[in-house]
Amino acid sequence: MRFGSLFLLTPVLLGLLLGLILGKRAGCATTQPVSLDLAQTIALEAWHSEQHIVWEIDWPAAPVGGPLTVEAWRAGGNYRLEILEAVAPALIGEILVFNGQTARQFNRFSPEPPLTLASPRLSPVTDAFTVIDQLLATPPQTAGQTFGQTIHGPAQKITLSFVNNDRLMLWRDEETGLPGQVIFLVEGKKGELKARSFEPLFDPPQALFE
Numbered sequence: 001m002r003f004g005s006l007f008l009l010t011p012v013l014l015g016l017l018l019g020l021i022l023g024k025r026a027g028c029a030t031t032q033p034v035s036l037d038l039a040q041t042i043a044l045e046a047w048h049s050e051q052h053i054v055w056e057i058d059w060p061a062a063p064v065g066g067p068l069t070v071e072a073w074r075a076g077g078n079y080r081l082e083i084l085e086a087v088a089p090a091l092i093g094e095i096l097v098f099n100g101q102t103a104r105q106f107n108r109f110s111p112e113p114p115l116t117l118a119s120p121r122l123s124p125v126t127d128a129f130t131v132i133d134q135l136l137a138t139p140p141q142t143a144g145q146t147f148g149q150t151i152h153g154p155a156q157k158i159t160l161s162f163v164n165n166d167r168l169m170l171w172r173d174e175e176t177g178l179p180g181q182v183i184f185l186v187e188g189k190k191g192e193l194k195a196r197s198f199e200p201l202f203d204p205p206q207a208l209f210e
Helices: 002-027 036-047 125-136
Strands: 030-032 051-058 068-075 078-086 094-098 103-107 115-117 142-150 153-161 167-173 179-186 189-200
Touching: 036 125, 036 142, 036 153, 036 167, 036 179, 051 125, 068 125, 078 125, 125 167, 125 179, 125 189
Parallel strands: none
Antiparallel strands: 030 142, 051 068, 051 189, 068 078, 078 094, 094 103, 103 115, 142 153, 153 167, 167 179, 179 189
């Protein structure tokens, strides 16, 4: 009877133990100390890494449009942005290409020739990127890091806090070093970028940025 009860309980106990382990891996994170300079450097390197990322951007305070999805290729000072999905129909298919010197904008679904821009801007995508760039260029007041799991796998979360309660949180994918998610809070207004997919951008063809 004792052995029978033991055999009946063992799968239950194993299931509970497995659930606790999986729950810990998925929902918990280990907090570790980090210096201000190191935290900022880690976030900067992840954000500016050579990358091909499909971002879902949710920024209610954006200058134009609403939630949207943009495919971004970034290598050095070159980048290509293409809006795939947007609440505003006019934004769908809009493309900005910048080769470090010249910026051109056109729409994939329009026969109109590309426009040469005085400055590389595709609102609200570049506006969100600029906010992140500005925060990463600002000395933080406090910094922290945690290690845990995201839907993409193990990740390092860097949290930077600034004056006026501004904040930036960046999740760095441990396998690729790429940013998998970014949240910023500026003047009490929140913006969030989630990577639908991401991969390192190795040896991109120059035509990508022409």
